[in-house]
Amino acid sequence: MTVKLPSPDSPLKIGTRGSPLAMAQAFETRARLMQAFDLPEDAFSIVVIKVTGDMIQDRALKDIGGKGLFTREIEEDLLSEKIDIAVHSMKDMPTLQPDGLVLDTYLPREDVRDAFVSPTLSGIADLAQGAVVGTSSLRRKAQLLNRRPDLNVVEFRGNVQTRLKKLADGVAECTFLASAGLNRLKMDEVPATPIEADEMLPAVAQGAIGIERRMADQNTADLLSAIHHIETGQRLTAERSFLLTLDGSCETPIAGLAELDGDQLRLRGEVLRPDGSESLAGERSGPIADGAEMGRILAQELLDRAGPKFFEWH
Numbered sequence: 423m424t425v426k427l428p429s430p431d432s433p434l435k436i437g438t439r440g441s442p443l444a445m446a447q448a449f450e451t452r453a454r455l456m457q458a459f460d461l462p463e464d465a466f467s468i469v470v471i472k473v474t475g476d477m478i479q480d481r482a483l484k485d486i487g488g489k490g491l492f493t494r495e496i497e498e499d500l501l502s503e504k505i506d507i508a509v510h511s512m513k514d515m516p517t518l519q520p521d522g523l524v525l526d527t528y529l530p531r532e533d534v535r536d537a538f539v540s541p542t543l544s545g546i547a548d549l550a551q552g553a554v555v556g557t558s559s560l561r562r563k564a565q566l567l568n569r570r571p572d573l574n575v576v577e578f579r580g581n582v583q584t585r586l587k588k589l590a591d592g593v594a595e596c597t598f599l600a601s602a603g604l605n606r607l608k609m610d611e612v613p614a615t616p617i618e619a620d621e622m623l624p625a626v627a628q629g630a631i632g633i634e635r636r637m638a639d640q641n642t643a644d645l646l647s648a649i650h651h652i653e654t655g656q657r658l659t660a661e662r663s664f665l666l667t668l669d670g671s672c673e674t675p676i677a678g679l680a681e682l683d684g685d686q687l688r689l690r691g692e693v694l695r696p697d698g699s700e701s702l703a704g705e706r707s708g709p710i711a712d713g714a715e716m717g718r719i720l721a722q723e724l725l726d727r728a729g730p731k732f733f734e735w736h
């Protein structure tokens with residue numbers, strides 16, 4: 423395989439959103455490519471792309487179109503060759519990519535757990551009866567209300583600093599963030615306690631960075647294969663297959679996590695009603711190679727157990 427390497431005269435254009443987390447992920451991708459091919463930093467250019475989801479801060483994400491809001495413009499720039507690769511939080515990625523694009527390169531996964539964020543409390547069990555908690559995540563809201571119907575969930579958007587300010591102002595007792603985001607931003611000063619997956623199953627693909635490319639661009643495919651993390655790919659294959667089978671049916675909150683043990687994969691999944699009134703959880707274990715099938719089977723099992731009524735909530 424002869425790969426044509428990028429150079430300062432012909433840099434590889436890395437597309438990303440401009441948020442601090444997105445930038446950190448783009449820098450990590452650049453650093454791994456620099457290391458893999460012994461390239462200087464200026465063999466890459468980082469192209470910051472404005473996306474709808476970042477420009478609208480005053481409305482809940484689900485009201486302005488949900489998934490895809492953070493990716494559409496970036497994928498258009500990839501197709502039109504304004505950029506060569508796009509770096510994404512896999513948690514925010516739709517399960518299917520537009521024609522002509524491929525998303526199959528993953529960096530080593532960060533901590534998958536959600537974190538409980540509060541200056542005074544260290545976990546959900548510390549919350550008093552009726553406490554106000556802030557989150558903008560449908561999944562976290564449904565999981566919290568399922569276990570603690572007494573809690574009052576209020577909408578909480580904005581970056582980490584905004585949310586911490588709201589906590590300090592007493593708007594809510596706590597909020598929730600992905601541990602991965604805090605770790606990638608090295609925000610050690612944030613008062614966060616990881617929540618084990620048994621207590622709050624994370625979102626599908628939480629903590630994973632994916633790199634998207636044009637299908638026709640074989641040279642970029644060869645470059646990316648040098649930094650692909652196989653185990654993360656195996657886990658995401660199972661989780662995203664689970665999500666794909668469930669997806670069409672609903673805007674219902676979904677959680678899913680695959681873990682590896684030797685040549686075995688264990689996949690856990692959960693679907694909830696948005697108000698938390700019901701939760702269905704299940705799991706499968708089997709050979710890693712069967713991950714995609716296990717994802718489909720687990721999703722179908724949950725769909726069958728749920729029945730159509732489960733997804734009627736409007």
Ligand SMILES: NCc1[nH]cc(CCC(=O)O)c1CC(=O)O
Pocket residue numbers: 511512513514598599600602603627628629630631
């Ligand atoms: N939906 C926003 C989003 N997308 C990815 C992350 C965190 C990093 C990750 O899961 O990889 C976050 C923020 C959060 O949930 O706290």
